[in-house]
Every structure is written in structure tokens, then in C-alpha cells.
Amino acid sequence: MMMNLFGQIILFTLIGTWLIKLAADLLNLRAASPTLPEAFRDVYDPADYRRSQEYLRANTKFSLISSTFDLALLLVFWFAGGFNALDQLIRAWGFDPVINGVLYIGALLLLQSVADLPFSIYHTFVLEERFGFNQTTPKVFVIDLIKTLLLAVLIGTPVLAAILWFFQSAGPLGWLWAWGGVTAFSLLLQYVAPTWIMPMFNKFEPLEDGELRKSIMDYAAEVRFPLTGIYVMDGSKRSAKGNAFFTGFGKNKRIVLFDTLIKNHSTGELVAVLAHEIGHFKKKHIFMSMGLSMLNLGVVFYLLSLFMNNRMLFDAFAMQETSVYASLLFFMLLYNPVEFIISILMQMLSRRNEFEADNYAVKTYRNGALLADALKKLSRQNLSNLTPHPFNVFLNYSHPPVLQRVERIEAAARH
Numbered sequence: 001m002m003m004n005l006f007g008q009i010i011l012f013t014l015i016g017t018w019l020i021k022l023a024a025d026l027l028n029l030r031a032a033s034p035t036l037p038e039a040f041r042d043v044y045d046p047a048d049y050r051r052s053q054e055y056l057r058a059n060t061k062f063s064l065i066s067s068t069f070d071l072a073l074l075l076v077f078w079f080a081g082g083f084n085a086l087d088q089l090i091r092a093w094g095f096d097p098v099i100n101g102v103l104y105i106g107a108l109l110l111l112q113s114v115a116d117l118p119f120s121i122y123h124t125f126v127l128e129e130r131f132g133f134n135q136t137t138p139k140v141f142v143i144d145l146i147k148t149l150l151l152a153v154l155i156g157t158p159v160l161a162a163i164l165w166f167f168q169s170a171g172p173l174g175w176l177w178a179w180g181g182v183t184a185f186s187l188l189l190q191y192v193a194p195t196w197i198m199p200m201f202n203k204f205e206p207l208e209d210g211e212l213r214k215s216i217m218d219y220a221a222e223v224r225f226p227l228t229g230i231y232v233m234d235g236s237k238r239s240a241k242g243n244a245f246f247t248g249f250g251k252n253k254r255i256v257l258f259d260t261l262i263k264n265h266s267t268g269e270l271v272a273v274l275a276h277e278i279g280h281f282k283k284k285h286i287f288m289s290m291g292l293s294m295l296n297l298g299v300v301f302y303l304l305s306l307f308m309n310n311r312m313l314f315d316a317f318a319m320q321e322t323s324v325y326a327s328l329l330f331f332m333l334l335y336n337p338v339e340f341i342i343s344i345l346m347q348m349l350s351r352r353n354e355f356e357a358d359n360y361a362v363k364t365y366r367n368g369a370l371l372a373d374a375l376k377k378l379s380r381q382n383l384s385n386l387t388p389h390p391f392n393v394f395l396n397y398s399h400p401p402v403l404q405r406v407e408r409i410e411a412a413a414r415h
Helices: 005-032 046-079 081-091 099-128 138-169 171-200 211-222 259-264 267-280 283-307 311-316 326-336 335-363 368-379 390-396 402-414
Strands: 204-206 227-232 244-247 253-259
Touching: 005 046, 005 311, 005 326, 005 335, 005 390, 046 099, 046 368, 081 099, 081 326, 099 138, 099 326, 138 171, 138 326, 171 244, 171 283, 204 259, 211 227, 211 267, 227 259, 244 267, 253 259, 253 267, 259 267, 259 368, 267 283, 267 335, 267 368, 283 326, 283 335, 311 326, 326 335, 335 368, 335 390, 335 402, 368 402
Parallel strands: 227 253
Antiparallel strands: 204 227, 244 253
16 A cells, blocks of 8 residues: 555654664673673672573563564554454444444454463463563463453543543543543552552562561651551562562552562661662652653643544555544554653653662661662572663663662762
8 A cells, every 4th residue: 555654654663663672682682791790799600690691682582572573463454454444343333432442442452462462471481480480370370361451441441431532522622631631540540559459469468577677667767758558569479580669659658578579688688678769759759750751641642632533644554534542543653753762761860760769778778788789689589681781771771780770889888
């Protein structure tokens, strides 16, 4: 078929971003140093370091194959007229435009999920199993899929229907109503997710009284950080990797520690990790990221309103009829190069924030230097890449390379 300017932009962007990420992956593999960095010789042995590089190569190969498959699937579906064929099929059922939109986008997401399922199975039960990370049983895997699908239907369906209805019925200010509605719902989720949604997938048990709990509470009180609970999550149910995170806002702040993290780290290291997380709150990083994300969403909805039912955009996909729901889908493909650039800028901001949070932990916790030891152990436990290529970091890293973080933490601790 003849391709107009919009189609050319979208095709060029899809292939271009794939090539850029391919180049970053190849450079990353070449940057893998056979020599263990000096700073990690106290926690790594040669066998662990070799395994980390094998893990990098296996993950890179897997990512390349899966991303190539996704791109090929999209292009085949596009050029085979799949978008229009699905639209005509759903329109024939005679529902109103909002229901048509939910069914149309839902069907596309379901098709993509089914196509990606073999890759998810392979990654969990072959790749992660090979390197000793997988703890997920087939039963847990299937139950997770079912729960995820149910949540997508119960939460995603009304949100998508509301967006489509606003654009369909609210006139020129429909984008503003949609933006406000999605923003309000996102904030609401921050409160309900820890108590309603997350427990659907994992168990959260209050941290027992003892040295660790006392140390965390003492530090939180020292920096005037209110906590309503410290919980242990059964992360080992799915993976041997460790992590920690915060949930909640205002006075409803909770700390969540993976059981795997507690198992492998000392009390001082764990408090140092949590001091880093508290640093994100104290430096307003969480609110900054949320604000920028909401601002970007508003820009997307406003620009979408300008491209709503654009005949040229629909012609790029050989669509017979225009609609709000297809406008949303096709505009996001057109917006992809802008989103790609924004994601790079957000990664840069995130890396800066990580350095700030590290520095906060060192300056406010008397054993803050232990954060470096915790990061070293985490990198060994998770088989992290210690020598990523700068271009790959520039494109994909929300956190600075662990070697840079360790060096800065140790330097800050000396001053």
C-alpha cells in the first residue's frame, strides 16, 4: 500500500528506535570487562563474576529476540490490514463507540499478551531458572496471569471507557477532563494499591520486634520520617533477587523489605538502604517524578485532541472509518519519538536523583557508608552488569551504574 507522511514517520521511528537499542545492546556486550573492578573484589569471586557476564549475554540475546518479534508482529499486523479488519469486525456487533473502543483496544492488548506469553514462560522457567533466580512454580505463574487479567478488566476497562467517553462527549475540553480524571485515579491507586492490590500477589507480614525494626524506627525518628508500618514481603515466592521499596503518601508511609533482602544483609546495610529510600522522599524526588509524569500525560492528551479523527493518520493504517479509540492508538505510535526522547530525559533525572539519595543516606545515617556494601552484595546476588557501556546507560538506566554509586558513596563517607 502507498504510505503517507504519518505512516512513514511511524515506520521510521519503530525501526529507528529498534536499531538504536540494538546498537546500545551490542556496545554493552563489548564493554563487558573480563577484569573484575577493584572495588568489588571483597564480595565477588571469579566464578560469580563470570556468571554475571553470562547472565548479561543471555539476557541481551533474549531481549533482542523478543523485541525483534514484537516489531515484526506489529509490522505484519499493520501491513496485512489487521487494524481495519479488527475494527470492522467489532463495529459489526452494533455496540456504541465507547464499548467498541474498549473491545478494540482490549482485543489488541490481549493478542499482544498471548503472543508474548511464550517469551514470558521462557524467561521465567528457562533463563531465570538457569541462573538460579526463579522460585516461581507453574501454579503461581498461572494464578498471576489470571489475577493480572482480572485487574486489567476490573480497573483498566472503566478507566479506558472514561477516557474514550470524555473525548467522545465533552467537546474541545474533553482532553482536560480526561487528564483530570486519570490523574485523580492514579493518585487514588497510590493509596489503595498497598492494601488491596499488592496483597493479591504477595504476603505482607509486619516486621517482628527486634534489632532490625528498632534500628529502622530509630533512624526514621531521627530524620523525622513518619512510618505507619514496616513489612516483609515474600519475594522469594517468585525470585531469589532482593529489593526494598516504599508505598503510600502523607501519613500512610510503609516500608516493604523482601525476605531475600533481609536474609542476605546485615542490619546496618538494611538501614542504609532504607535511608537511601527515605532520601528520595526528603529530596521530593517522588513528587517530582509524579508531577512530570502527570504533565507529560496532559501534553499527550492535548496533542491527541488535535489529531482526533485525523483522516491522514487513519489512511496510514488503511482504516475505513475514523474513531476516538483508534485515534488514541495511532497517535501514541506517532508520538513515539517524542516519548523516546522524554524517557531519556527522565532517566537522566532519575540517575541524578539516585546520587542525591545515596548522598542523603551517607550524611544522615551514622553507618551510611554501609550502603556501598549493600549495593555490592545486591549486585552479586542479582548478577548485575558492573561495566555497562555509557550509551546503554544513557538510554536505559534509571539508576547509575553500581560501580559509580559505590565510588561516590565511599568518597562522600570519607569527607
